[in-house]
Amino acid sequence: MANLSVYSNTEITPQGYLGVFVPQPIPASRDDIEFTILAQYSYRPDLLAFDLYGTKDLWWVFAQRNMDVLKDPVFDFIAGTKIYLPQEQNLRKRLGF
Secondary structure (H helix, E strand, O other): OOOOOOOOOOOEOOOOOEOOOOOOOOOOOOOOEEEEOOHHHOOOHHHHHHHHHOOHHHOOHHHHHOOOOOOOOOOOOOOOOEEEEOOHHHHHHHHOO
8 A cells, every 4th residue: 555645754753753754755757747726726735636646645746846846835836836747657656556
């Protein structure tokens, strides 16, 4: 079973807490799609993730793929911003879902 959490690379301490955040990188691919965020998705990367990938749990992928544009994964996710969207088959390979 794939772990789609943004925290899946982050260790859990012996006390049961998350350790220092280790992100899952989403590298650029030649077939990524340039996309201008629509008003219906402003501040809602979870809705776009659901519409594209069938799960809201991949909301963080957009920020990891567009780190130069989306410094904050929610509050920078506004209408008119151009980002790149990873193809679903590339994510499936990368994340194992």
